[in-house]
Structures are given as structure tokens and as C-alpha cells.
Amino acid sequence: MCGIVGYIGSKNAIEVVVKGLQRLEYRGYDSAGVAGISNGKIQIVKKNGRVDILKQTVEDIKFTSHVGIGHTRWATHGEPSDINAHPHISSKGKVAIVHNGIIENYLTLKKELQKKGKVFLSETDSEVIAHLLEEVLEANGGDMIASLQIVQRTLVGAFAVVILSVEQPDMIYAIKKGTPLVLGIGQGENFLASDGTPLVQYTKSVIYIGDGEILRMSAKDFQIYNSDIQEISHKTSTLEMELSMIEKDGFEHFMLKEIFEQPKTILDSMRGRITADFSEVKLGGINKYAPQLYNANRYLFLACGTSFHAGMVARYVFEQWCRVACEVDVASEFRYRKPVIHSGDAIFAISQSGETADTIVAIEEAKEHGANIFGICNVVGSTISRVSHEGAYTHAGVEIGVASTKAFTAQLTVLYLFGLKIAQSKGTLTAEQIKQYNKELLAIPNQVAEILKMSAEILEISKTLKDAHSMLFLGRGVQFPIALEGALKMKEITYIHAEGYAAGEMKHGPIALIDENVPTVIIAVKDSNYLKVISNIKEIKARKGKVIAIITKGDKDIPGIADHCIEIPETSDALYPLLTTIPLQLLSYHTANVRGCDIDKPRNLAKSVTVE
Ligand code: G6P
Numbered sequence: 284m285c286g287i288v289g290y291i292g293s294k295n296a297i298e299v300v301v302k303g304l305q306r307l308e309y310r311g312y313d314s315a316g317v318a319g320i321s322n323g324k325i326q327i328v329k330k331n332g333r334v335d336i337l338k339q340t341v342e343d344i345k346f347t348s349h350v351g352i353g354h355t356r357w358a359t360h361g362e363p364s365d366i367n368a369h370p371h372i373s374s375k376g377k378v379a380i381v382h383n384g385i386i387e388n389y390l391t392l393k394k395e396l397q398k399k400g401k402v403f404l405s406e407t408d409s410e411v412i413a414h415l416l417e418e419v420l421e422a423n424g425g426d427m428i429a430s431l432q433i434v435q436r437t438l439v440g441a442f443a444v445v446i447l448s449v450e451q452p453d454m455i456y457a458i459k460k461g462t463p464l465v466l467g468i469g470q471g472e473n474f475l476a477s478d479g480t481p482l483v484q485y486t487k488s489v490i491y492i493g494d495g496e497i498l499r500m501s502a503k504d505f506q507i508y509n510s511d512i513q514e515i516s517h518k519t520s521t522l523e524m525e526l527s528m529i530e531k532d533g534f535e536h537f538m539l540k541e542i543f544e545q546p547k548t549i550l551d552s553m554r555g556r557i558t559a560d561f562s563e564v565k566l567g568g569i570n571k572y573a574p575q576l577y578n579a580n581r582y583l584f585l586a587c588g589t590s591f592h593a594g595m596v597a598r599y600v601f602e603q604w605c606r607v608a609c610e611v612d613v614a615s616e617f618r619y620r621k622p623v624i625h626s627g628d629a630i631f632a633i634s635q636s637g638e639t640a641d642t643i644v645a646i647e648e649a650k651e652h653g654a655n656i657f658g659i660c661n662v663v664g665s666t667i668s669r670v671s672h673e674g675a676y677t678h679a680g681v682e683i684g685v686a687s688t689k690a691f692t693a694q695l696t697v698l699y700l701f702g703l704k705i706a707q708s709k710g711t712l713t714a715e716q717i718k719q720y721n722k723e724l725l726a727i728p729n730q731v732a733e734i735l736k737m738s739a740e741i742l743e744i745s746k747t748l749k750d751a752h753s754m755l756f757l758g759r760g761v762q763f764p765i766a767l768e769g770a771l772k773m774k775e776i777t778y779i780h781a782e783g784y785a786a787g788e789m790k791h792g793p794i795a796l797i798d799e800n801v802p803t804v805i806i807a808v809k810d811s812n813y814l815k816v817i818s819n820i821k822e823i824k825a826r827k828g829k830v831i832a833i834i835t836k837g838d839k840d841i842p843g844i845a846d847h848c849i850e851i852p853e854t855s856d857a858l859y860p861l862l863t864t865i866p867l868q869l870l871s872y873h874t875a876n877v878r879g880c881d882i883d884k885p886r887n888l889a890k891s892v893t894v895e
Contacts, residue, residue, distance in 0.1 A: 284357035284889035285369075285383040286310040287464075288481050289445040289455045292472020292502045296351030297341050299474075303481025304334045304355045306529060309537075309683050309883070309890040310383075310477060311357025314368035317341060318379040319348025320452045325379045329368035333884075349502075350455060352445045354381035357889040360389070361406030370447070371410040373417030374401050378448050380416065382409035383477055384441035384462040385894040392437070412444055425450060431458050431497045432512055441640060441893060443492075445475055457498040462893045463638055463666065466490040466498060466505060468519065473500045478662070479522040480529050480681065487522040491664050523663060528681045536882045538684030538776070542868050543735055546728040548689045549861065551678040552696040553724060561721040562714065564704040568675040575655040575672075576701075577708040579629035583654070584611040585645050586633035587892065589687040589771065593659075593694035594633050595764035600699065600857050604706040614641035615895070618648060626653030631698070632674075634658075635682060635690035636891040637665020644895060646670060659697050661690050675701070684883050685890045686775045688868045691768065692731075695861055699724060723854050727861050730852040734865045737849060738873075741866055744831055744847045745873035748802060751779050755793055755803040756867075757786040757819060759812040765860045769804055769867035776875040776885050786812075786819045797828040804870065805845075806863050809835040810856040820844050831870070833863050 286307025290299040300317050315337040316329025328346060330337045334355055354369035361367035370379040386392070389408035392415060397403065401414040415437065419430040427448060441461030448454065457464060457475055467474030467482035467489050474482050475498075479489060492498055495510035509515050534540035556565055569576060582601050584594030591613050598609040612622075614632075618641065632646045637660035646656045647670060658671030661679050668674060677693035703720055706712040712720070748754070754773060758766030763785045770783035784793050786805065797803065803823050807816040817840065823830050824844060832845035835853050842848045849866040875882045 284311045284891060284893055286355045286477045287353070287381045287383050287443060287445050287475070289352045289457070289475035290472070291350045291453070291455050291500060292469060293349070294472065295347045297346045297348055300351040300353035301334065301338050301341060303476055304337070304353045306480040307477055308334055308355050309685055311355050311889045312884050313356055313358050313363035314365070315353065315355040316368040316370050317346075317351055317353040318370040318372070318447050319346060319351040320447065320449065321346070321348055323449070323452070325372060325376055325447060325449050327370050327372060327379060329365055329370065331363055331365050331368065350447065350452060352379065352381050352447050352455065359385055359894055360408040367405045367407050369409060371405060371407065371413045373413040375417060376449060377417050377420065378413055378446055380409065380413045381445050382412055383443045383893065386411060386438055386442065387440040388438070412438065412442075416446065427451065427456055428497055428499065428508060428512055431456060432510065434458065435460065435495065435497065435510065443477065453501050455500050457492065459492045459496060460494045461640070464492040466492060466500065468505070472502050473505055475500070479524050483522055483524045483529065484526055487524070488519050489522050490517045490519055520664065524681060529683060535876070536684065536872070538686055538688060538872055538882050541682055541684050541689045542865070542872060544680065545689050545692050545865065546732040546735070548679040548693050549696050549731060550728040551680070552693040553700065554678070556700055557721045557725060561718045563707065563717070564700045564721070566675050566700060566704055569673050569704070572655055572657070572673045575627065576629050576657060577705055579607065579627060579655070581625065581628045582607055582609045583628055583630045583649075584609070584633060585614045585617055585630055585642060587614050587639050587641055589691045589768060590633040590635060590694060592764045592768040592771070593691055593698060594631065595767070596695055596761055596860050597631065597698040597702065599761040600702050601705070603857060604702045604712055605709055606711045614639065614645040618645045624649050624652035624654050628654040630654045630656050631701070632656055632658050632667050632671055633694055634665070634667045635661045635687055635694070637662045637667040638891050638893050639667070640893050640895045643667060643670065657701070659694055661693065685885055685888050686772055686871070692861055692864060696724070699858065720855065720858070723858055727854065727858065730854065730862055731865055734851050734862060737866070738869055741849060741869040742873040744849070745870055745877055747847070748779070748874045749877050751800070751802055753796065753801050754779055754781040755796065755801060756781060756783040757789060757803060758806040759786045759816055760810070761857060761860055762806040762808070762810075762812070762863060765806055765863050765867065768864060769871070772868060772871040773874065775888060776871055776880055776882050777878055778880065778886070779874070786816055789819055789822070794822065794826070797823055797826045799827045799829065802829040802831060804831045804867065805833070807832045807834050807841055808851065808859050808863060809838060809853065810859060817841065817844070833866055
């Protein structure tokens with residue numbers, strides 16, 4: 284969470300930085316700020332609220348500078364406010380910093396610096412970096428690289444810090460550990476950002492700064508040093524991103540655009556991975572660790588949020604297809620429950636961003652115990668993709684809406700491919716079954732397109748939910764995680780309280796909630812649990828509950844019982860989640876829209892949670 288940007292060159296840096304912050308707003312959007320150099324002094328403008336407010340302010344005061352750094356915040360330490368917004372400046376005004384991450388030893392450092400007379404203005408952990416750097420610079424004759432080495436070693440936690448110095452107005456410096464930072468190389472100008480989205484409009488030539496490294500950049504060139512201050516060279520990468528990918532493209536919201544992209548993104552996640560005769564799955568990212576993957580005694584799926592729900596689906600599917608014990612856990616829980624990890628366990632780390640701090644820490648620990656880590660990430664080059672032994676990218680493209688949609692279905696797709704690959708190697712599915720599943724997987728994109736055509740109908744159902752205070756989402760078996768995901772989407776963007784439950788558990792508690800004002804969404808497709816789910820619907824109706832059912836096309840029974848039905852095409856039991864999740868995404872999207880919610884930037888949330 285939090286997005287940072289830096290620019291130096293011939294353009295107005297303030298404009299470039301603010302535009303970059305707008306692209307990064309999905310990372311945090313409670314306050315924003317920018318710093319530049321004007322009349323030989325660091326000038327800072329920072330505002331509580333969205334980047335738009337900052338943009339208006341810098342335009343009103345005609346703030347210009349050839350160098351600039353900026354930040355859009357998701358508050359951890361200190362409430363969102365003008366004062367707590369970044370950049371933070373040191374006591375004597377020598378350096379200003381923006382920071383993404385968390386400084387765990389900030390209280391100790393703050394106390395020491397306060398004793399030395401430093402006056403802190405904000406409640407943030409980040410401000411300590413500015414005061415510390417100024418002090419270390421004074422002790423080191425203004426040698427910035429040497430000082431940054433000391434600061435880097437002093438700080439405990441995760442950070443990407445971009446620094447502006449009044450004494451070196453033609454330079455930007457940066458240090459990094461744990462949170463992402465990308466250098467964009469331009470012609471007579473250079474850029475820094477938390478990811479490629481602010482850069483793609485200007486350059487596709489990038490360098491991913493590594494942990495422990497120190498960067499100095501001017502408009503013309505840059506140097507990168509390792510933690511021992513030796514200059515190092517990095518290979519330049521090409522951003523795999525187009526400007527059109529990060530714009531709304533005529534859709535009202537990024538979330539809606541991303542929902543509608545799914546026929547393509549699901550296909551992209553399978554592209555080149557299923558042989559033309561459907562007989563085999565090919566995963567290019569699995570080479571050296573293939574035996575460890577196929578012969579593992581246990582599969583563990585670790586993730587957070589929506590990605591955790593993809594892991595839950597995978598547990599059902601892998602158990603069925605591969606006949607191996609599977610476990611799934613949220614990374615933050617796994618880490619702290621002293622898990623039993625056997626050498627040789629295969630762990631799937633599932634993450635859209637590849638930067639979720641809890642997931643990173645959990646897999647690092649598992650790695651130490653000898654587990655083999657297979658990363659399933661969307662963002663190419665992300666931390667999880669790098670710390671995993673091997674893995675596969677999901678190829679969903681840039682996801683900007685904070686509520687994850689296309690990344691989820693891409694994760695499911697890739698997990699299905701892994702399941703089939705392992706089952707094939709183990710012989711737990713027959714060649715005929717593998718072929719059949721592959722054929723069905725390849726049919727999914729068109730089936731998703733068919734469901735998307737029902738958007739207007741789903742909007743009408745959403746209108747009936749406009750004033751709901753509480754909702755239930757029920758599903759059985761592999762649909763249970765989809766019920767959880769449906770409830771998560773609903774609460775994230777509509778702020779309606781929504782609970783996801785295993786339908787079989789309904790009688791053990793949630794049924795007490797049901798009355799005419801608590802609508803239930805139930806996944807009731809024609810799978811092996813169908814008859815049991817019908818009983819659940821009847822139990823709800825007997826208590827005057829309103830039922831919205833996701834059913835298989837052609838079902839003649841449920842339309843006579845449920846209040847609203849959304850029909851989806853038929854597929855295998857195991858693959859249904861790729862279809863059932865689509866109407867639930869549209870249902871929460873439209874409900875949020877009719878309630879007038881800020882769909883792409885729901886309150887208190889951030890797309891990527893880079894603090895534990
Ligand atoms: C945040 C986002 C969720 C996401 C979760 C895990 O909570 O708001 O949409 O599912 O992080 O993120 P990851 O990038 O690891 O999938």
C-alpha cells in the first residue's frame with residue numbers, strides 16, 4: 284500500500300508526479316502530497332483526500348519544479364490528514380522523503396532523535412527517515428550515498444524511500460527493502476515509481492531496484508550501488524504494459540472493465556498451455572522443480588483476500604483430481620500458528636500483486652523448512668514471483684480496481700492447469716478425463732462472455748438490494764469459496780454486511796439471521812450437491828427470506844422457488860467456479876453503483892497490502 288513516484292527532467296516534475304500518483308491511487312488514496320524544489324528550497328504540498336484534491340491545489344498555485352517526488356497514502360501510523368500525508372521534511376529542511384512500507388523500529392529511533400532536538404510534526408513512522416537521514420548526512424560530511432547506506436542498515440521493516448535533497452537539487456536518491464521500486468529510463472529524464480503504471484506513458488525501459496540497493500539518478504543518468512556501496516549494473520527490462528491497459532477504455536469503472544475482460548484474460552492464462560489435441564497441459568515455468576511438484580506428499584495453498592479464495596477452490600479440486608492431502612490457509616494465520624512444514628511440501632503462493640507482505644513472509648519461512656514454493660502471481664517480476672522456486676504467471680494484465688475480479692479467475696485457471704498437470708503425472712485422472720477437462724476449460728471464455736450479456740438483468744436484481752443492510756452468500760463444496768468471494772466482493776464495494784457460509788452450515792447459525800430483509804444469494808448449479816442446495820433454498824423460503832439463485836441454464840425447478848434466478852451455462856462440477864463467480868461480481872458491482880459507492884476506490888481498502 285501507498286504509491287510513490289519520482290521524476291527528474293525537462294518536464295514540469297510536479298505535473299508528471301501527480302499524474303503518476305493518479306495511476307497509483309489503487310495502492311492507497313486517503314491523502315497525497317508532492318515535493319519539488321523552488322527558489323533553492325524544498326516546497327511541499329500535501330492534502331488529505333484523493334489525488335484530485337492535490338492536483339487542483341498544485342494547479343491553483345502553479346507549482347512547478349524540474350525535480351519532484353510524490354506519494355499517495357494508505358494510512359498505517361496516524362490518521363489520514365494533511366500533516367500525516369507524505370512527503371516528510373527533515374528539521375532543517377535539507378531532505379524530503381516519501382516512503383512506502385513500514386518502519387518497525389520507528390519509536391526507538393524517534394525517541395533518540397527527539398532527545399537530539401528533532402521536532403516531529405506527524406504521527407507517522409515515515410517521518411523518522413527524514414530526520415535520521417539529515418542527522419547522518421551531517422555526521423558524514425553530506426555524503427549522501429554513505430549516509431543512505433547507514434540509514435538503510437538502521438531501519439528495520441519494509442521500505443521503498445525516495446529522497447529529495449536541497450543541496451543536490453539535480454538528483455533524486457532512493458533506497459529499498461521489501462517493497463517495490465521501479466526505475467524508468469527516459470531520454471534526458473528519469474522516473475521512479477512503485478510499479479510500471481506511472482511510467483508506461485513515457486518509457487518502457489525499466490530496472491527493478493533490488494533489496495538493499497541505493498539509487499542515485501539525475502536527468503541524464505543513474506547509478507545503482509549494492510549495500511557495500513559498490514556500483515552494480517542491472518539488466519534493463521521492458522515493461523509489458525500498454526497505456527490502454529491502464530485506462531478505463533469507455534467503461535464507467537475499472538472494475539467493470541476488468542469484469543468484462545475476463546473472456547480474454549481467462550484465455551490468456553491458458554494460452555500455449557494446453558496442447559492442440561487437448562491431451563496435455565504444458566507449464567513453461569515448471570522445470571527443475573517438476574519432480575518436487577509431482578511427488579509432494581502435501582499441497583499447501585497460501586494467500587490473502589480474494590487470492591485465498593482461489594486457494595480454497597484449488598484445495599477441493601486438487602484433492603479430487605490428484606488424491607493428495609491439501610491444506611489452505613491465509614498467510615497471516617499460517618505464519619503465526621507454528622505450522623508443521625515438512626521438507627518436500629509443495630506450497631502454492633497465490634498473489635495478484637506478488638507483493639502481499641504476509642504471503643511473502645509466510646513463504647520465506649516455509650522455504651527455510653525445506654518446502655518448495657510455486658508462485659502464482661499476476662505481476663511479472665514481483666517479489667513473490669522472485670522468491671518462489673518456480674511457478675506460473677496468471678496473465679490477467681494490469682488490474683486496477685481494488686476489488687479483484689479478473690485476477691481471481693486467472694488464478695483459478697492457472698490452478699486448474701496445475702491440478703491437471705499433477706493428476707496427469709500421478710495418473711490419478713485418465714487421459715480421457717484430462718482431455719475432457721482441457722476441452723471444457725477452453726470453452727469457459729465463451730461461456731463467461733455469455734454470462735456477461737446478462738449484465739442488464741443482473742442490474743435489475745441489484746436494484747432490489749439497494750437498501751439491504753445484511754446479506755448471506757451460500758455455496759456447497761467447491762462453491763463454498765465462491766460464496767465467500769461473493770460476500771467479500773459485496774462488502775468491499777457496497778459496504779452491505781455480507782456473510783459467506785457453507786450452505787450445509789446454514790442450520791448451525793446463519794439461519795437465525797434470515798427474515799424478509801436479509802437476502803440470500805445461493806449457488807445452486809446442477810452439480811453433485813444440487814439436491815441438498817434445493818433443500819437449503821426451501822428452508823430459507825420457509826422463513827420468508829428472499830433468494831437470488833445462481834442456476835444452471837435449463838433448470839426447471841429452482842425458478843419456481845427462488846425470487847430471482849441467474850442462469851449460467853453448464854460445465855463440470857470442478858470448473859463451475861469460473862462461471863459462478865461472474866454473476867456475483869456483476870451483482871456487487873451493480874449494487875455498489877446503484878448505492879452510489881466509489882467502486883474503484885472503496886473506503887479503507889488498498890489493492891496491495893505491503894505491511895504485515
Ligand atoms: C488486498 C486486496 C485484495 C487482494 C488481497 C491479496 O486485500 O484488496 O483484492 O485479494 O490484498 O492481494 P494479492 O495481491 O496478494 O493477491
